Amino acid sequence: MAHRIAVIGGDGIGPEVTNEAIKVMAAAGVELDTTAFDLGGARYLRDGEILGDDTLDALRGFDAILLGAVGTPDVPPGVIERGLLLKMRFELDLYVNQRPFGGTAPGQDRPHEFVVIRENTEGPYVGEGGVLRKGTPNEVATQGSVNTRMGVERCIRYAFELARGRERRHVTLVHKTNVLTFAGDLWERTFDAVASEYPDIDTAYNHVDAACIYFVQDPHRYDVVVTDNLFGDILTDLGGAVSGGIGLASSANLNPARTGPSMFEPVHGSAPDIAGTNQANPVAAVLSAALMLDFLGESDAAGRIRAACDDAGTGSTTSVGDTIAARVRD
Numbered sequence: 001m002a003h004r005i006a007v008i009g010g011d012g013i014g015p016e017v018t019n020e021a022i023k024v025m026a027a028a029g030v031e032l033d034t035t036a037f038d039l040g041g042a043r044y045l046r047d048g049e050i051l052g053d054d055t056l057d058a059l060r061g062f063d064a065i066l067l068g069a070v071g072t073p074d075v076p077p078g079v080i081e082r083g084l085l086l087k088m089r090f091e092l093d094l095y096v097n098q099r100p101f102g103g104t105a106p107g108q109d110r111p112h113e114f115v116v117i118r119e120n121t122e123g124p125y126v127g128e129g130g131v132l133r134k135g136t137p138n139e140v141a142t143q144g145s146v147n148t149r150m151g152v153e154r155c156i157r158y159a160f161e162l163a164r165g166r167e168r169r170h171v172t173l174v175h176k177t178n179v180l181t182f183a184g185d186l187w188e189r190t191f192d193a194v195a196s197e198y199p200d201i202d203t204a205y206n207h208v209d210a211a212c213i214y215f216v217q218d219p220h221r222y223d224v225v226v227t228d229n230l231f232g233d234i235l236t237d238l239g240g241a242v243s244g245g246i247g248l249a250s251s252a253n254l255n256p257a258r259t260g261p262s263m264f265e266p267v268h269g270s271a272p273d274i275a276g277t278n279q280a281n282p283v284a285a286v287l288s289a290a291l292m293l294d295f296l297g298e299s300d301a302a303g304r305i306r307a308a309c310d311d312a313g314t315g316s317t318t319s320v321g322d323t324i325a326a327r328v329r330d
């Protein structure tokens with residue numbers, strides 16, 4: 001049966017790279033029934049729609065959501081991010097953001113292979129806080145971080161389950177327990193409690209600042225990394241930078257309980273400066289589609305697509321997509 005996929009191409013290069021991802025999945029012989037949703041900054045500027053409840057309910061009926069990129073320079077920061085992207089992550093309970101990284105970091109002589117599990121529904125992203133006396137010399141702004149035992153535990157548990165299926169069976173917690181003593185303590189105690197249920201998995205802990213050094217200078221130490229929402233956001237850009245560039249970085253926003261669709265998107269943004277020029281690298285979108293196929297039980301096609309993305313070369317968006325599609329077809 002065809003998988004029912006909601007496609008949000010979005011803004012900038014989003015639609016271009018998403019088209020290549022769909023092209024490659026078709027070449028791999030995967031049956032897809034796609035429905036396009038016109039959402040993002042451009043749509044918002046046109047008629048004010050960001051992500052209404054009716055649209056959200058419509059999305060709930062799909063097997064998965066494939067997203068290109070959202071955001072345009074003409075819309076103030078936060079409007080589309082909070083109203084569309086984060087709304088989907090929160091409302092669809094996409095509590096795991098899984099971001100795999102492979103490649104040879106600059107200055108290293110061999111490739112690394114690790115995956116970051118970023119908590120995706122809590123932390124500073126929740127938007128706790130507010131502002132007082134705005135625009136005055138006495139302005140006060142607070143921005144809290146929400147960490148629940150349930151939210152932290154389910155994310156950490158996912159990381160351990162994932163590690164069980166990997167060769168090295170190793171999980172590193174990344175946080176800042178020496179300064180964020182409330183949230184860090186909750187994360188650390190939860191990590192230790194879950195770890196005790198997985199005696200077959202080795203563990204480590206790194207402060208997030210130290211992890212930044214190791215991502216660059218010793219990435220081989222990592223297998224599965226689990227961390228909070230904001231640390232994960234920052235660390236995964238660095239992960240992309242040391243793994244061949246952000247043009248290759250893919251991500252899966254997962255609802256592991258499968259109470260609704262999961263969402264798959266490249267880590268990169270909408271790159272409005274090169275939109276419409278056929279220059280964007282579609283590999284991140286194609287690899288995100290491969291993550292989607294994994295989650296939909298199409299691991300054979302996903303594996304073939306991943307292999308076809310190796311050294312897919314440079315060139316226009318459509319020519320790189322054609323190269324990958326041709327390899328997958330063979």
Ligand code: IPM
Nearest residue numbers: 081082085086233236267269
């Ligand atoms: C990401 C992005 C988003 C995030 C932005 C666009 C809200 O940077 O997916 O990493 O911060 O999560």
Ligand code: MN
Nearest residue numbers: 233234237267
């Ligand atoms: Mn980010």
